Amino acid sequence: MPECIVCLEPKAASDFPTKPLTVTCEHPPSTCLGCIRIAIAVNLDTKPLSRIACPECEEILSPEAIQRYADDVARQKYNDMVIRQALEGFEGFIWCASGCGSGQIHDGGVDQPIVKCNSCGGQTCFQHRSLWHSGVSCEEWDLIRSFPTPSTVDGGPSGGGILDRIRRTREIQASEEIIGKISKRCPGCARSIEKNGGW
Structure with a gap:
């Protein structure tokens, strides 16, 4: 009885493929069908679809x-992965970040980053491919994520929190815009001044 080169068990001839697994394999099949099934299943978990290979x-x-050689579970997983890969190839396609398993084409792109799922109604950020970061823009979310600890977001021990700093920055920018519109620089001290009466 032939022996499988992977599990080293003696097997009946019917336990081996009748022909090489690929047209480019230059060896007779020496891995049993059971080990081939296991190899395919493991490769689906560890390699890209385009790198699933002959175990020999x-x-x-x-x-x-x-x-042909995968078991039912691995075959279904492979089919799901192929479909998922094909869908992700469409421009503007995004998966729902809520985890409902649904996806859709979003025509708005990053200019309209909120994607409302047609299936569950959950909101996903098109730019970040994550749940929508309510209350902050994508740029602000990038800033928040650049800080290493949650305490910098919620105003913990680091003092102030990012959200507070973002709000303060917005207020300062708005104030500067108003000051720029209604005032001019004093020729003597260069401070912003507003004429509200007098000659």
């Missing part, structure tokens, strides 16, 4: 070979 020589398996 690392020649890439065709989609037909994967369908």
